[in-house]
Amino acid sequence: MRLVSFNPYRSLDIPGITYIKPEEVFRHRDILREADWVLFPEYWQVNALVYGLKRRIFPSLASYHLGHDKVEMTRALWSVCPDHLPHTVIRAATEANVEQVLEEFSFPFVAKEPRNSMGRGVHLIEDRRGFLDYAARNEVLYVQEYLPLERDLRVVVVGERAVAAYWRIGAEGAFHNNVARGGGVSFDGVPPEALALAERVAADLGIDHAGFDLALVDGQLYFLEFNVLFGNQALNGRGISLGRHILDYLEGAGIPPLEPDRHLPVAI
Structure with missing residues (x-):
């Protein structure tokens, strides 16, 4: 099985991998076309790899598209497990919607930036001023009830x-x-x-x-x-x-078993 990775840290213990620097993706199109799987591309590479080079990527296309944005993530979760989400509203950051949120939620509540991770961009809103500051910095209001x-x-x-x-x-x-x-x-x-x-x-x-x-x-x-x-x-x-x-998982997804002696050329 021929594997290419753009992230050596996340695929460190997977044998038989060719590593390519993300910024060199288009320089190594021939290597990529021969790969059975392309692992851990950066988000900006995904469409070119899947739609242009017709490669199978890991994580999956759905993982990238839904995981990239909390708004899209939440809408997808609403579709399959609505009873397992805190009360959440997603609205454009207009003055009317800001006032509607303040009427609907009592303090404290949580406001999130749609594209952030590791706890960054998640704010505990404890008063009106704090929410107005958040709304001024974001085009979309993502607000959830506070769970202690x-x-x-x-x-x-x-x-x-x-x-x-x-x-x-x-x-x-x-x-x-x-x-x-x-x-x-x-x-x-x-x-x-x-x-x-x-x-x-x-x-x-x-x-x-x-x-x-x-x-x-x-x-x-x-x-x-x-x-x-x-x-x-x-x-x-x-x-x-x-x-x-x-x-x-990759070996069980329809690709022949790993052949350790079958390596792709090293990308320089």
């Missing part, structure tokens, strides 16, 4: 399976639980229904590589968001490698 959480769940899906899951525990008084922002980690006591829900929704949407973030409130699971290129800090600390899971 001391921890949330990260469920990692590769292919068709949840391969890891853990709690992200915020520091005392912290709003964000993200590991990248100092949150703690616990792999204990993860409810199996969270894994089953993430697997079902991933399959429904065609997502084959993502970290799904969920909240558990009064026995009900809620999706907060998912990240296609999620942080691996907690997994690395646990000694969990995703490369074998990725390779098993």
Whole structure:
């Protein structure tokens, strides 16, 4: 199986890979045309690879398109699991819509920037001034009810399976639980229904590589968001490698088994 990757960090433990620098994608079209799979392209490369060069990419096209924008992500989640989302409104940032949000939501509530990750662009809105400042910086209002959480769940899906899951525990008084922002980690006591829900929704949407973030409130699971290129800090600390899971999935997707001696030329 011939594999090309644009991200050596995320495919470090997958054998038989040719690496290409993202900015050299068009210089190496011949190598790419011979590849069975192209792994971890940057978002700006996706359309050229899929529609131009007719390559199969990993993560999937749906993973990229839905994971790139929280607005599109939420609309897709509404279509397959509406009972598992916090109350959310998405509206243009007009003066009338700003006032409507302020009438509909009580403080505090959460406002998000549609294209951001790792906790960046997620704001706890505690007063009118804070929301007006947020609205002035964003063309789209993405507003959710505030869920009082001391921890949330990260469920990692590769292919068709949840391969890891853990709690992200915020520091005392912290709003964000993200590991990248100092949150703690616990792999204990993860409810199996969270894994089953993430697997079902991933399959429904065609997502084959993502970290799904969920909240558990009064026995009900809620999706907060998912990240296609999620942080691996907690997994690395646990000694969990995703490369074998990725390779098993790709080998089971209709491509002949990996032949370690069949390498593509190295891109210089």
